[in-house]
Amino acid sequence: MSSPMAMLMTYQRVEVITGSEKRRxxxxxxxxxxxxxxxxxxxxxxxxxxxxxxxxxxxxxxxxxxxxxxxxPSPEPAVNFVPVRIADAPPSFPDDKMAPLPPAGTGIIEIVLPSGHCLRVDRHVDAGALRRVLAVLERR
CATH class of the missing domain: 1.10.10 (Arc Repressor Mutant, subunit A)
Known part of the structure; x- marks a missing residue:
């Protein structure tokens, strides 16, 4: 048989947990x-x-x-809705009561170069051709 001292030495500490710990x-x-x-x-x-x-x-x-x-950064301000009122459609105007458009001008463009040359073209001028002419006149 074992002695009482030997029995005491074999015991270990046991912790009893009675329930689950709640999350703090x-x-x-x-x-x-x-x-x-x-x-x-x-x-x-x-x-x-x-x-x-x-x-x-x-x-x-x-x-x-x-x-x-x-x-x-501080959060963006909340988006607010703006009240909208839907109105009746405006009355349609007959074509003869609409204001006439002002007459178009002649559409002449006048270009004065630093060399003193003056070039006049109408509004329908070909842009590529105008560039070539201006390049030639600027070289003089």
Whole structure:
């Protein structure tokens, strides 16, 4: 048989868990306070985490979230709807009552070059031909 001392030495510590631990909730103020405490100069973040029963990575995550919130620009103002009133269609005007268009001008373009040459063309001039003529006149 074994002695009473031998029996005492074989026992190990057993922890009985009676239920599942609920997830803790920390308000924004709680998080900010813990982050401020943990990251003061000379303070070790892991000691603060241990003292409050937290994992130190949680403090770093909260600090990153707080920094991102402070760095992000303010949200865009909410889009508001403008009231719209649908009116009856305007009465149609007969063609003879519409105001006549002003008469078109002659459409003559006058170009005075630095050399003193003056060139007059109408509005239907070929743009390529006009470029060639201007290039020749500018070389003189």
């Amino acid at each position: 909730f920390y308000s924004a103020a709680d998080k900010a306070g813990l982050v401020a405490e943990a990251f003061r100069p000379g303070v070790v973040a892991s000691e603060v985490a241990r003292r409050h029963g937290l994992n130190v990575s949680l403090l770093y995550r909260w600090r990153r979230q707080i920094e991102e919130e402070q760095a992000s």
